[in-house]
Amino acid sequence: MVLISFRTVPSEGILFLKEGIMASLLLARRVACSSQKNFCLFTPGSRCISQAAAKIDIEFDYDGPLMKTEVPGPRSQNAEAVHFFCNYEESRGNYLVDVDGNRMLDLYSQISSVPIGYNHPALAKLIQQPQNASTFINRPALGILPPENFVDKLRESLMSVAPKGLSQLITMACGSCSNENAFKTIFMWYRSPGCPDYSILSFMGAFHGRTMGCLATTHSKAIHKIDIPSFDWPIAPFPRLKYPLEEFVKDNQQEEARCLEEVEDLIVKYRKKKRTVAGIIVEPIQSEGGDNHASDDFFRKLRDIARKHGCAFLVDEVQTGGGCTGKFWAHEHWGLDDPADVMSFSKKMMTGGFFHKEEFRPNAPYRIFNTWLGDPSKNLLLAEVINIIKREDLLNNVTHAGKTLLTGLLDLQARYPQFISRARGRGTFCSFDTPDESVRNKLILTARNKGVVLGGCGDKSIRFRPTLVFRDHHAHLFLNIFSDILADFK
């Protein structure tokens, strides 16, 4: 089914460089035109407008980008990793506003960590309620002095979305410390006396964080690891699928079988070396490493291998969790009754942490511990976020908007194969490859100056990590802007 149709119009590249009123007028013109006859157009160089781009009836969203300067602008200081400075007071919904007043459609959402958009009114209301004030003011040492209602609050929030079979929960501050402590939990579960040389098996291209233990399992970019000593832990190849998937069924099956075989070989080899694999860690979609997907069947077989060899199976849902693939947890797509022994989360969940099975409970207090162990104020916000996800059926929204986005990307890929390949995605967790790193980076910068924030990953991929309130019309808006960019791109 074609979800998007394109219509030729005279160049509207100016749309996002003019003042807001002009943007609104032109958007209104698009609405007026959208009822006219539409047709699909695949000619490179033409301006293409998606008919549904102009819907603006969102309670707390802006109606489109509004660019006043280049980004970073004069008020932003451009320092090393910093892209630009932001005005979070003015940011709303899917739109991030910078210090120069540029308003951008944010499809990267703070490295995939904004669940329901900027300044959601329901969250603003929550923090204004007097009975919540002490939760925001006082940050307790949760492991020893939790607030009276903390367990109830966890039941309302995290426990209400606990993955199948994982009844135990520990909250943490970030993704890295969640994985770091998940590794320790696995080693304690595997236990034998002393400090045995156990290992965690990870995959090439994986990203699990930057702390010492996590870094030993992170293999996405050399820069993360330079100068840091590491463990001799096994690293298995992760499938490199060929696209379009339906044309390479056999090749991809063979590729996945090769990787699984290597996993088993490594487990055996490391057992002989006396560095027994206590656990396997895997992302349902390798994210920082380049949005590398594998089939549900691959993960089902990997899960079986872990069970067969007595290794704990740790699923890292730090980036894939919280609804962006159309299921609350990406591993739900595998359709397993026993999908994991341990599962870590952070980002869209507003707090870090991990779920685990009962038998992974440490046998003494303080073995898994730190001062804060998360933050009850984030948990309060998360409970409301989860309410909204359920009430507004946002998982369905993600599936729908994701389909629109991916269909549009496939159309752009057909029209501009010199710039776009391997368009892929699940929910709004979409991406595509560009020819090389410099083209990728230039596309991201050009898009930013046209009012769209995108993210890179791997060597040459562009990834989409919008909020869960990213809707069809945002997808169309992006596709229009990007279509214009590609038409002029050199």
Ligand SMILES: Cc1ncc(COP(=O)(O)O)c(C=O)c1O
């Ligand atoms: C899959 C995955 N695991 C772990 C992490 C580390 O999380 P944090 O940056 O919160 O330490 C990330 C961060 O991007 C991630 O994508």
